[in-house]
Amino acid sequence: MAHGAITPAADLDGARFRQVMGRFATGVVAITAVEPGTGRPTGIAANSFTSVSLDPPLVAFCVAHTSTTWPRLRASDRLCINILGEPQLDVCRRLALKGGDKFDGIDWTESPSGAPAIDGALAWIECSVEQEHVAGDHVIVVARVHALDENHDGRPLVFYRGAYGGIA
Numbered sequence: 001m002a003h004g005a006i007t008p009a010a011d012l013d014g015a016r017f018r019q020v021m022g023r024f025a026t027g028v029v030a031i032t033a034v035e036p037g038t039g040r041p042t043g044i045a046a047n048s049f050t051s052v053s054l055d056p057p058l059v060a061f062c063v064a065h066t067s068t069t070w071p072r073l074r075a076s077d078r079l080c081i082n083i084l085g086e087p088q089l090d091v092c093r094r095l096a097l098k099g100g101d102k103f104d105g106i107d108w109t110e111s112p113s114g115a116p117a118i119d120g121a122l123a124w125i126e127c128s129v130e131q132e133h134v135a136g137d138h139v140i141v142v143a144r145v146h147a148l149d150e151n152h153d154g155r156p157l158v159f160y161r162g163a164y165g166g167i168a
């Protein structure tokens with residue numbers, strides 16, 4: 001059978017990488033912890049989250065080396081990964097800010113071991129850092145799940161082509 005050959009449209013630069021990867025629709029999570037020193041909640045928004053293993057229960061996400069919040073999150077024994085719902089765009093935007101009190105205006109409840117479970121999230125996953133693998137300008141964090149639950153059946157916050165949406 002005859003077939004043609006695909007010609008790449010342009011160089012593999014950062015803009016093209018983002019543009020093409022943006023065609024992969026993802027959910028958005030808030031990765032949170034209570035800072036051991038200050039007792040204050042902090043977190044980052046992330047769309048690089050994935051489930052990894054059932055036995056043992058492991059999940060993973062990628063964090064940029066430039067993150068100023070990650071060193072403070074990883075200093076905590078327990079992280080909470082909150083799967084955000086469609087109405088939680090404001091939570092996502094707040095946690096994506098650099099600096100300031102990221103949790104200002106965000107209501108939360110303690111997970112079983114005290115990590116911040118954000119009110120209104122679709123689900124929460126309590127975990128601890130198991131492994132970190134440096135990969136280019138990010139670190140792949142593998143985390144062990146200790147407890148998890150669903151909160152409600154609302155629609156997920158979806159990130160696609162650099163914009164937010166939902167699933168009907």
Ligand SMILES: Cc1cc2nc3c(=O)[nH]c(=O)nc-3n(C[C@H](O)[C@H](O)[C@H](O)COP(=O)(O)O)c2cc1C
Pocket residue numbers: 028044045046047048049061062063064066067068069070092093095096097098099159
């Ligand atoms: C939708 C969305 C997804 C993001 N995903 C990631 C991610 O997977 N990994 C990451 O390191 N940063 C991600 N970010 C950026 C972080 O949320 C945050 O902006 C970054 O950590 C800078 O803040 P910091 O210096 O307080 O860490 C994402 C931001 C948004 C809005």
